[in-house]
Amino acid sequence: MTVDREQVLRTAAALLTRRATATMDEVARSAGIGRATLHRHFAGRDALIKALEELGLKELETALDDARLDEGPADEALRRLIASVEPSAGLLAFLLTENQLFEGDVYDGWNRTDARISALFRRGQEEGVFRIDLSHAWLTDAFYGLISAGAWTVHDGRAAPKDFPYMIAELLLGGARRSVKQ
Amino acid sequence: MTVDREQVLRTAAALLTRRATATMDEVARSAGIGRATLHRHFAGRDALIKALEELGLKELETALDDARLDEGPADEALRRLIASVEPSAGLLAFLLTENQLFEGDVYDGWNRTDARISALFRRGQEEGVFRIDLSHAWLTDAFYGLISAGAWTVHDGRAAPKDFPYMIAELLLGGARRSVKQ
DNA sequence: CCCACATGAGACACCAATGTCTCATTCGAT
DNA sequence: ATCGAATGAGACATTGGTGTCTCATGTGGG
Incomplete structure (x- = not known):
C-alpha cells in the first residue's frame, strides 16, 4: 500500500531522462500512482527535481x-x-x-x-x-x-x-x- | 525601424542558451523589441525554436x-x-x-x-x-x-x-x- | 511634407499545468 | 473481522505563459 519513495524516484528519473518536460501527472502514472499521492510525497515539481538531484x-x-x-x-x-x-x-x-x-x-x-x-x-x-x-x-x-x-x-x-x-x-x-x- | 530577423535570432539564441525556459516576453525584451513584434515575426515559441534550429x-x-x-x-x-x-x-x-x-x-x-x-x-x-x-x-x-x-x-x-x-x-x-x- | 507601415504597449481570452481539497475505497496491521 | 491510515479519482481555483487583438506612436520612403 505505502508508496516506495525510492521506486517512485527511479521511475521518475527514467521518464524525465527521456522527456524532461513530462507532466506531474505523467510522472505519477508512470510510477503507477495517483497524482495526489505523488504530491503527498513531493510537495511539488521543484521538490521532485530536488529529490532526483539528491538521488543522483x-x-x-x-x-x-x-x-x-x-x-x-x-x-x-x-x-x-x-x-x-x-x-x-x-x-x-x-x-x-x-x-x-x-x-x-x-x-x-x-x-x-x-x-x-x-x-x-x-x-x-x-x-x-x-x-x-x-x-x-x-x-x-x-x-x-x-x-x-x-x-x-x-x-x-x-x-x-x-x-x-x-x-x-x-x-x-x-x-x-x-x-x-x- | 524594421526588425532584423537574424539579429533577433542571435539574441534569442544567446538568451535561450543560458536559460532554456526563458519566456517569449524575456526573449523579446532581450532583443529590444516588444512581445507583439516578436510574435509577428515568429508565429509562436515553436516557430522560434524551429528558426533557431534552422539557424544552428x-x-x-x-x-x-x-x-x-x-x-x-x-x-x-x-x-x-x-x-x-x-x-x-x-x-x-x-x-x-x-x-x-x-x-x-x-x-x-x-x-x-x-x-x-x-x-x-x-x-x-x-x-x-x-x-x-x-x-x-x-x-x-x-x-x-x-x-x-x-x-x-x-x-x-x-x-x-x-x-x-x-x-x-x-x-x-x-x-x-x-x-x-x- | 505626408502617408503608409511597422512597432510598442497594453488588454484580453485561453490553455495547460499546478497545487489543494474532498470523499470513497482499499490495504494492512492488530 | 475491524479500524486506522494511505491511496485513487476527481473537482476546483490559481497561476504563468501564450496567442490575438486594438490603438496610438513614430519612423522612413516617396
Missing part, C-alpha cells in the same frame, strides 16, 4: 567511493569510476542539462563531486599519467560531457550498454587518433 | 563546408571542423539538449550533418588515422558531446574562448593520457 548526487558519490580514486594509477582509477558510474549515467545526463538550464541556484552538493573528480585528474597529472596541457577543469567537464554523450548513445541504441565503459574510457584516455607506435 | 543547422553546415572535411588527413580535417564550429558551439549545445528533450519529432536536417561528420570519422578509420575499436557513431556522438561540454566550460569561465579549439581537438584526438613514447 548520492549515486555519484557512491560511485566515487566504490572507484577508490586515490588507489593505484590514476588512469585505472578513472576506468573504475566510469564503470561504477554507468548505472547512473542516464540520471546524471538529465541532471546535467537540468542544472545548465537553471543557472545560479544549482544544488551546491555537486561542488564536492566536482572536486573529487578534479582531484583525480590533478593527481594523474602530478604523477605523469595525464597530460598537463589540458586543465583538470576541462578534463572534469569533458568527463561529464562524455558520460552524458555515452548515456544518450546507449539510450538511442547506437551502442550496447556493455560497451559503455570501454568506449568512454578509451576515448577519454586515449582519444580517437590511432597510435602510430603501438 | 545552417551554421553547422557552413562550418562543415569551411572545414573541407574530405581534404588532407582526417585528423587535420577534424581540427579545422572544431575551429570553424567554435562560434556556433553555444547554439549547438542548446539545440542538442533541446533535441534530446523532445524525442521523436526532431528536425531531420541533422541527419545530413551527422552523416557528414560520421563520414569523416569513417574516412579516418579507413585511412588508418583513427582507431577502429571505437565506432564512428560513438565518435560522432562524442564529438557533439565535447563541443557542448567545451561550450559550457567557456561559458562558465573555466576556460578562455581562444583555448576552445585546442582543448577539444587535443582531447578528442589524443585523449587525457600522457603518451609514454613521445
Whole structure:
C-alpha cells in the first residue's frame, strides 16, 4: 500500500531522462500512482527535481567511493569510476542539462563531486599519467560531457550498454587518433 | 525601424542558451523589441525554436563546408571542423539538449550533418588515422558531446574562448593520457 | 511634407499545468 | 473481522505563459 519513495524516484528519473518536460501527472502514472499521492510525497515539481538531484548526487558519490580514486594509477582509477558510474549515467545526463538550464541556484552538493573528480585528474597529472596541457577543469567537464554523450548513445541504441565503459574510457584516455607506435 | 530577423535570432539564441525556459516576453525584451513584434515575426515559441534550429543547422553546415572535411588527413580535417564550429558551439549545445528533450519529432536536417561528420570519422578509420575499436557513431556522438561540454566550460569561465579549439581537438584526438613514447 | 507601415504597449481570452481539497475505497496491521 | 491510515479519482481555483487583438506612436520612403 505505502508508496516506495525510492521506486517512485527511479521511475521518475527514467521518464524525465527521456522527456524532461513530462507532466506531474505523467510522472505519477508512470510510477503507477495517483497524482495526489505523488504530491503527498513531493510537495511539488521543484521538490521532485530536488529529490532526483539528491538521488543522483548520492549515486555519484557512491560511485566515487566504490572507484577508490586515490588507489593505484590514476588512469585505472578513472576506468573504475566510469564503470561504477554507468548505472547512473542516464540520471546524471538529465541532471546535467537540468542544472545548465537553471543557472545560479544549482544544488551546491555537486561542488564536492566536482572536486573529487578534479582531484583525480590533478593527481594523474602530478604523477605523469595525464597530460598537463589540458586543465583538470576541462578534463572534469569533458568527463561529464562524455558520460552524458555515452548515456544518450546507449539510450538511442547506437551502442550496447556493455560497451559503455570501454568506449568512454578509451576515448577519454586515449582519444580517437590511432597510435602510430603501438 | 524594421526588425532584423537574424539579429533577433542571435539574441534569442544567446538568451535561450543560458536559460532554456526563458519566456517569449524575456526573449523579446532581450532583443529590444516588444512581445507583439516578436510574435509577428515568429508565429509562436515553436516557430522560434524551429528558426533557431534552422539557424544552428545552417551554421553547422557552413562550418562543415569551411572545414573541407574530405581534404588532407582526417585528423587535420577534424581540427579545422572544431575551429570553424567554435562560434556556433553555444547554439549547438542548446539545440542538442533541446533535441534530446523532445524525442521523436526532431528536425531531420541533422541527419545530413551527422552523416557528414560520421563520414569523416569513417574516412579516418579507413585511412588508418583513427582507431577502429571505437565506432564512428560513438565518435560522432562524442564529438557533439565535447563541443557542448567545451561550450559550457567557456561559458562558465573555466576556460578562455581562444583555448576552445585546442582543448577539444587535443582531447578528442589524443585523449587525457600522457603518451609514454613521445 | 505626408502617408503608409511597422512597432510598442497594453488588454484580453485561453490553455495547460499546478497545487489543494474532498470523499470513497482499499490495504494492512492488530 | 475491524479500524486506522494511505491511496485513487476527481473537482476546483490559481497561476504563468501564450496567442490575438486594438490603438496610438513614430519612423522612413516617396
